[in-house]
Amino acid sequence: MISILRNYxxxxxxxxxxxxxxxxMIAFALHEWAHAYVAYKEGDPTAKALGRxxxxxxxxxxxxxxxxxxxxxxxxxxxxxxxxxxxKNGNKSELKVSLAGIxxxxxxxxxxxxxxxxxxxxxxxxxxxxxxxxxxFLMYLSVTPFVLAIFNLIPIYPLxxxxxxxxxxxxxxxxxxxxxxxxxxxxxxxxxxTGVISYVINLMFQYILTPLFNLYGLILGVx
Numbered sequence: 001m002i003s004i005l006r007n008y009x010x011x012x013x014x015x016x017x018x019x020x021x022x023x024x025m026i027a028f029a030l031h032e033w034a035h036a037y038v039a040y041k042e043g044d045p046t047a048k049a050l051g052r053x054x055x056x057x058x059x060x061x062x063x064x065x066x067x068x069x070x071x072x073x074x075x076x077x078x079x080x081x082x083x084x085x086x087x088k089n090g091n092k093s094e095l096k097v098s099l100a101g102i103x104x105x106x107x108x109x110x111x112x113x114x115x116x117x118x119x120x121x122x123x124x125x126x127x128x129x130x131x132x133x134x135x136x137f138l139m140y141l142s143v144t145p146f147v148l149a150i151f152n153l154i155p156i157y158p159l160x161x162x163x164x165x166x167x168x169x170x171x172x173x174x175x176x177x178x179x180x181x182x183x184x185x186x187x188x189x190x191x192x193x194t195g196v197i198s199y200v201i202n203l204m205f206q207y208i209l210t211p212l213f214n215l216y217g218l219i220l221g222v223x
Contacts, residue, residue, distance in 0.1 A: 023140035025057035031101035042093035044086035098163035105145035113142035157184030
């Protein structure tokens with residue numbers, strides 16, 4: 001959001017700023033809804049009972065996490081509460097729940113990325129504001145979930161990557177997991193401050209997201 005404030009003004013600021021915030025709220029909501037939905041399907045009604053089985057962004061947003069993500073590009077939503085004791089298939093269920101948010105974010109990137117590239121065929125800087133907003137919104141609706149997915153793949157507590165790795169482990173109480181539970185937040189903060197996470201995500205953009213958009217462009221060009 002800071003880069004948007006620096007680079008745009010007037011109507012463009014409203015278009016890019018509004019599209020970014022709206023896409024961010026949707027990406028967060030679907031990420032957390034996916035956790036809640038899969039947990040419910042795997043036998044745990046905890047999230048549903050607390051009203052978290054919803055695509056309403058307001059029930060999932062964490063004030064500080066959302067503010068940090070809007071301002072600096074990294075943050076978090078309110079974690080979905082789960083009770084592993086209710087899972088039908090133990091660690092397998094826990095693994096599915098851990099990966100659910102990442103999977104749906106990547107699906108959003110695939111679907112909305114294609115729709116974004118479609119808009120590039122007819123939306124220009126001279127187009128009416130609503131069409132420009134649509135194109136920018138679809139762009140952010142593919143980019144933002146991608147960032148969330150890559151960020152959450154990092155195996156650091158309390159991210160989904162950590163929970164998935166723990167679910168796969170034969171000993172979820174070994175020294176590594178105990179260490180991460182104690183110091184994970186500090187490690188993540190150091191990686192954010194030093195720019196390591198930004199570097200990793202930029203690499204993913206370069207080698208995954210950009211080629212994906214280029215592939216969509218080739219497909220549409222053939223069509």
